[in-house]
Amino acid sequence: MLFPNLSYYIQFCTLAPGLHLLASCSNVKDMTQTLERVPRDTEVLCLQGMVSTLPANAFDHFHSLRLLRLQLGTINITSRTFQGLDQLQYLFFEHHAPCCLSLFLPPNCLETLRSLHHLSFQGYCLNYSQSIYLPTSLRHLALRNSCLTKLQELQWLFPRHLLGSSPIPRTKLGVPFLEVLDLSYNLQLKQAGVTALYGLKLHSLILDGTTLRTFDLTGSGLLHLELLSLVGTGIEKLPGSAMAYSTLRALDLGKNQIQNILENGDIPSYKALEFLSLHDNYLQSLPIRFLSTLPQLQRLNLSVNKLGPALELPEGVLSTNLRVLDLSHNQLCEVPRGAFPPLLQELWLSGNNISSLSNESLQGLRWLRTLDLSWNQIKVLKPGWLSHLPALTTLNLLGTYLEHISGTQLQGPQMLRHLKLGSVTALDIYPPWFPMLLSLEIQAKLCIQFMVLSGEPFSLLENLTLETSSVLRHPDTTTIHFPSLRRLTLLGYSFLFSTSQLRSFFPQRLPVLEHFSMWCDNDNAVDLHLFEMPRLRVLELGDLNFFYESSTKKLEMLLEEAPQLQVLALSHLNLRNLSESSFKSLHHLKLLLLNSELALEMDSSLQELIPQMPPYVYFSDVTFTCQCEASWVESWATQAPNTFVYGLEKSICMANASDYSNTPLFSFLAARCPRGAEFGGFLISFTLVLLLTILPLISCHRWSWRHSLQTLFHACWWKLCGHKLRGQFNYDVFLSYCEKDQAWVLKELVPALERPPPEGEGLRLCLPARDFVIGNDRMESMIASMCQSRSTLCVLTGQALASPWCNLELRLATYHLVARPGTARLLLLFLEPIDRQTLPGYHRLSRWLQKEDYFDLSQGKVEWDMFCEQLKRRLRKAEQERDNQGL
Secondary structure, eight states: OOGGGTTTTSOOOOOOTTOOOEEEEEEEOOHHHHHHTSOTTOSEEEEEEOOSEEOTTTTTTOTTOOEEEEEOSSOEEOTTTTTTOTTOOEEEEEOOSSSOEEOBOOTTTTTTOTTOOEEEEESEEOTTOOSOOOOTTOOEEEEESOOOOSTTHHHHHOTTTOOTTOSSOOOOSSSOSEEEEEOTTOTTOOSSOGGGGTTOOEEEEEOTTSSOTTOOOTTSOOTTOOEEEOTTSOOOSOOOOSGGGTTOOEEEOOSSOOOOTTTTSOOOOOTTOOEEEOOSSOOOOOOHHHHTTOTTOOEEEOOSSOOOSOOEEOTTOSOTTOOEEEOOSSOOSSOOEEOOOTTOOEEEOTTSOOOEEOTTTTTTOTTOOEEEOOSSOOOEEOTTTTTTOTTOOEEEEEEEBOSEEEGGGGOSOSOOOEEEEEESSEEEEESOOOTTOOEEEEEESSEEEEEOOSBOTTSSOOEEEEESSOEEEESTTOOBOOTTOOEEEEESOOOTTTTHHHHHHSOSOOTTOOEEEEEOOOSSOOOOOOOSOTTOOEEEEESOGGGSSSHHHHHHHHHTTOTTOOEEEEESOOOOEEOHHHHTTOTTOOEEEEEEEEEEEEOGGGGGGGGGSOSEEEEEEEEEEOOGGGTHHHHHHHHOSSOEEESGGGOEEESSTTOOSOEEHHHHHHHHOOSHHHHHHHHHHHHHHHHHHHHHHHTSSOTHHHHHHHHHHHHHHHHHTTOOOOSOOSEEEEEEOOGGGHHHIIIIIHHHHHSOTTTSOOOOEEOHHHHSOTTSOHHHHHHHHHHTEEEEEEEEOHHHHTOHHHHHHHHHHHHHHHHSBTTBEEEEEESSOOOGGGSTTHHHHHHHSOGGGEEEOGGGOSOHHHHHHHHHHHHHHHHHHHHHHHO
């Protein structure tokens, strides 16, 4: 769900449809160590680095793996490397470099991959491999950018599936063994040896970027071939005229040098052809004889040729089955004269020189659904020019020279859903509008002005994109309503009048808006506000200089208006500083992305938010300032308890604006920022706070405090001297809670922990209200009970933090945590959202607590059953640790 919000900023390895959990590991050197950190239920695994050998059973624990992409250089594969991958469907070996690497595959290394249907080798030579067994489930085989010189080499690699020179094709299997064979960019592949494909039942053969300029299927034995792709091979004429092509359904000849289809007067036999692409060639005419021999043709791509300026299509020359026709970038000055096929559904005329349109231009296209006239010289739209297109749903008029356009000029289609309008200057838009319009994109370099009446002309509009320098309404008193708008994108918006102009254009709230994206190129620092967007989930901001001054304060004010935000992407905003106050209101944030920021400072106050940080934080092309105040960032990035942090290991820092030394951030922190001083400061400050708390108490007439304090300091002295604590513990857990939370504690928490197994955990709890001896001093009983308990669990709410006793219990428990590590365990349970600044010493306390020590039950964030299981596991672990210390 979150992945589409990242793909624009960060390149990840390709996913396959229906797969969700991705793990990508770069700079891999130790395969065993790397795979130990990958979740066992990963579906997609991408490994990049330098590994010499993939050992046997390397992926034995990844039974859910569906896609495996290996970019590991020269590697040795054993016969049992892929054992256990019974569900693997996609396997890629990739090396992206001009030269190929050698790869040896044992004959039976792929035999156990029973579900494999896509196998690809990119940039690898298999010259030393022979007799490789391919699973019968395989449907797609690719050897791209390899070192194949002739097709006979396929016999040596896969002899069980190629029958050599036998002219009799294999017919045992009811379905083809391979659906796709991709041999693209084998620059040394020669024409000779086409008979090596005899007997291979194949649907698609892809030879893009090879040197087979005169490739002919004659004698190849591929009588069942349905798709042939020869893109970028340099061929100068259509291949073959024999019956070998009589069953071909798709032929792609794009990016070649074909000038004349019937150069020798021969008409190729493509009677079954349904798709033909001659994109980016040198065609100057369309032979009528050739087109009339394609009765089954459904898609014809003739874009980027030289067929204009006047192209005639006589009636009946094109197949009556034609559904898609692409004539883009052909220097056409008018819509081709003649009769289009009656069933045509898509017509692409982008990038030509068409200047005007009339109602005769598109006559007869009553089933047309998509019409693209973008980037033409259109200046005028005559009324009724769309009258013959009642089924039109998508219309593209971007990049034209229109200055005025009204709904009356677009009348005719009854179900227009998607509309794109554009002008190279300014564009005035007049009503009426289509009531069924779902998406609208408008581009104008200078200004877009809506000449509208009050009402709801966009009642069903869900997606609106405006790319311009200014958006205006005329008259100013009118109102435009967008009650169904879900996605709003503003590009190139200059904010000449700050956000007052934007607020005037959207005076009403946007009740269902979920995605708001704004990219601007403006040198003026202005204010920005999110106006009435109660359901906003995704916010993207880029190239906005309104953060130039007081960036932290402005960002804080902006994000306070979007409390339900789940995705926040900030790009090139010149933020300079990030602090805790900026994100404290975003309790539902799941993804935070920072892109293209220079000299960014991560304020130490952000440590307060570590347990509440979003699950995913990404840094892309971010440069930090070199300062030791950010030393906490490394431990957070590598050991964050609840957050996955990406990109910091590659980030650099700058000492000043003129520093271009490209110092890695982590290297600077490790070399220049000692951690011992910070820890020593923590111990000193904690000791002072503890003394200030205890001195007033020991000054009272109850001198029994001295004995308890002497016991505590004596235990601390033993620990510092290296002695191990001995003795038994009377309690498993000391439970600290506020009296006002007592009802929930006694009703829910205590029974779940004290009830005997299997219904409960059978732990022995120490409750002050129940287990303290009547008549004894409470302070003395509290200290003694903590010393006699294996763990301390503090139930925290706003009321608890307001209680002096709960505060004191938390401070004493913190002392045990620091002074006696390994023999005491402090656990925190949050029952409601708490401002971390109110939690004593939280930013320091968080350094000592592990991610399992936090439990958050506020706002239903954690299911009760899940919490109980996690808490029991943590208590058992603490019990084991303290038992080990007591031995």
